[in-house]
Amino acid sequence: MGHFLSEPQLTDVRTALSEPFNDFPTDYDYIARQVKGVGPGILYEIFYSEVAPVCFSNLAAVLPTVWTGFDPDWLRARIEERLAARERNWLCRQFDRGLVVWLKYNYGYMWKEITRRL
Structure with a gap:
């Protein structure tokens, strides 16, 4: 992606931004x-x-598996896998493009809560 964060900083930011997807009250x-x-x-x-x-699938699950926080290493690995798949596969790219539109619609309230505090 076009962000220029060091790997540790990127992992920290991703981990922080995953917080609203825990099955726990979010501290924005x-x-x-x-x-x-x-x-x-x-x-x-x-x-x-x-x-x-x-x-997002954690919140959509009947029984969420992540309650108090995503493991940063797990999160980094899953994101990197997904970005790599997107990079090499046209179908993955199209699917994710549609998914992102859906996510913006369904989870826009989370983004609003985050930006209100920036």
Whole structure:
């Protein structure tokens, strides 16, 4: 993607942005503190293009498997796998493009809560 964050910083930002997808009350002030200094455009791209496609199914599950936080290493690995698949497969790219539109519609309230605190 077009963001220029170091690997540890990117992992921290992705982990913070995954918080609303836990089956636990979300502390949006905490998220804002974790992503401080990263531009809203970059955060928007990471939230919808990288984090939400990997994490949203936790909220959609009848019995969510992640309650208190996604493991940063697991999250990084899943996101990198998805980005690589998107890169090499036209069908994955098209599917994810549609998925991102759906995610923006369904989880826009999360993004609003995050940006209100930036």
